[in-house]
Amino acid sequence: MIKYSIRGENIEVTEAIRDYVVSKLEKIEKYFQESQELHARVNLKVYREKTAKVEVTIPLGSITLRAEDISQDMYGSINLVTDKIERQIRKNKTKIERKNRSKVATSQLFTDALVEDADTVGAKVVRSKQIDLKPMDLDEALLQMELLGHDFFIYTDVEDNSTHVLYRREDGDVGLLEVK
Structure with missing residues (x-):
């Protein structure tokens, strides 16, 4: 329900x-x-x-x-x-x-x-959000980004506890930023 x-x-x-x-x-x-x-x-x-x-x-x-x-x-x-x-x-x-x-x-x-098988020059911040970074693996983060329909997703890697950012590239592929 x-x-x-x-x-x-x-x-x-x-x-x-x-x-x-x-x-x-x-x-x-x-x-x-x-x-x-x-x-x-x-x-x-x-x-x-x-x-x-x-x-x-x-x-x-x-x-x-x-x-x-x-x-x-x-x-x-x-x-x-x-x-x-x-x-x-x-x-x-x-x-x-x-x-x-x-x-x-x-x-x-x-x-x-x-x-089923499956421009920013001069921009200003108009909304602020606080998020909890959940520990997860890359596959789960990709799934979550897709489900949310976002162009990026921030998460904590479950193996090394570091912060990672997934993002959708202009060519449609996905990039990964690893924070050290």
Whole structure:
């Protein structure tokens, strides 16, 4: 069962919007065990130029499912974000299970649903975040970066306890920065 935390920025979250978000996200419940309690954080934001941003984050213990979309149509963005989350689950279910095998029994996370194989000059800081660096190996960090949909990911290497940064290169490959 999914519990929802739906927040609006520059928009009032009406009952109709809340119901729409819940009805769309309920379609991913089939991938999880009924006894699994999930907490989905949904952030809806409307900008002055009439665009809407929809972000959905679902923590699953050692990994986090996350998707976002920006468009002129909030309801369309809700649909796209739900589809992105569902694709992440379907594409990465086997990888997630492998990484969580020693931490959480996989059967506690997912059901047996179908799996698919798987310019800054003059810029200013407008948002600051604090993060906890989790010890993990390179494969787990790559998976986490992909699931979050980010172009970079910072983590602590489980073997030598040093800080590493993964980043997506312009050619589509991934680079690794090792802090000494």
